[in-house]
Amino acid sequence: MASGIAITVEVDLITALEDQGLRRTYARSAVATRIESVSEAFTAEQLCRDLPEVGRATVYRTIRHLVDAGALCKLPILDGAPMYSIARVEHHHHTICSKCGAVGEFRHSTVERLMRSLEKEIDGEIVGHRMEIFITCNQCLSSTNGGE
Amino acid sequence: MASGIAITVEVDLITALEDQGLRRTYARSAVATRIESVSEAFTAEQLCRDLPEVGRATVYRTIRHLVDAGALCKLPILDGAPMYSIARVEHHHHTICSKCGAVGEFRHSTVERLMRSLEKEIDGEIVGHRMEIFITCNQCLSSTNGGE
DNA sequence: CTCATTATTGATACTTGATATCAATTAGGC
């Protein structure tokens, strides 16, 4: 879509669910509120542990609804359960700290330009892409000065 | 397919295992031969089904060894088991057909340049990256002319 | 070649992440 402008989107998760035609219930509100209050990316199991008053099935279902609504991003983690993070920006990519697992978002116009130039090389039609940058975040960098 | 210099690497999987100090056994040869003969990307379970004479544990272990040796790439698939494909090129990325699941490899100098330019924007040190392009491959494009 | 040592195998049990089932409960309109 746009190249330089980062379009911020819906952040209210309960509204995102209602926009899907889903009812506002205690369980869904609890899940949405919890996700909004933890600023970090999280796994489904973490959320279940944090919300023992909500059933596992409901936690998983609500997460799925939020992903379907585009309000959450599902990030593949090669050796473990996928992580979820709130989608704050229309189209973006993620940074993942290899040490602490912190997830960040970024957006870069070159990525879109790259797609266009790849179109010639690839024997098919590009329908999407995914990109993750693995980093050591500043926090981990500074705490590993003498240690480890 | 690739642009710039594509450095081809070790393709002999049994040798890759021996280079890791592992013994050449019937089971490992069977796994290696099978992987080399199916040109497509595959899942661990597929391989188990294709090789009923080799135990599941051994299939999984051998795959892990090959990934450790850098001879196989492990690709995250968001809603399913990871897929594996032979690493034919030093550093590359993958195309995945959303319809048929076919996996291809490509290499593009812009990707490396992109990483360097991202280094300024990202609050941390880049240690790696991953990128997958989702496509509809030519085969699927041509077979979906009238259909669906 | 034979033995001893060590790596390897694979049946089985288990773990983990996630989904299906379905009776009981809840939300929202009338």
Next chain:
DNA sequence: GCCTAATTGATATCAAGTATCAATAATGAG
């Protein structure tokens, strides 16, 4: 308040993958 459909959650189940460990195979020494 009542009705109906949506929702919940305990439970069972599934699927991918790993741990266990006795039996087996590969290698080196003699």
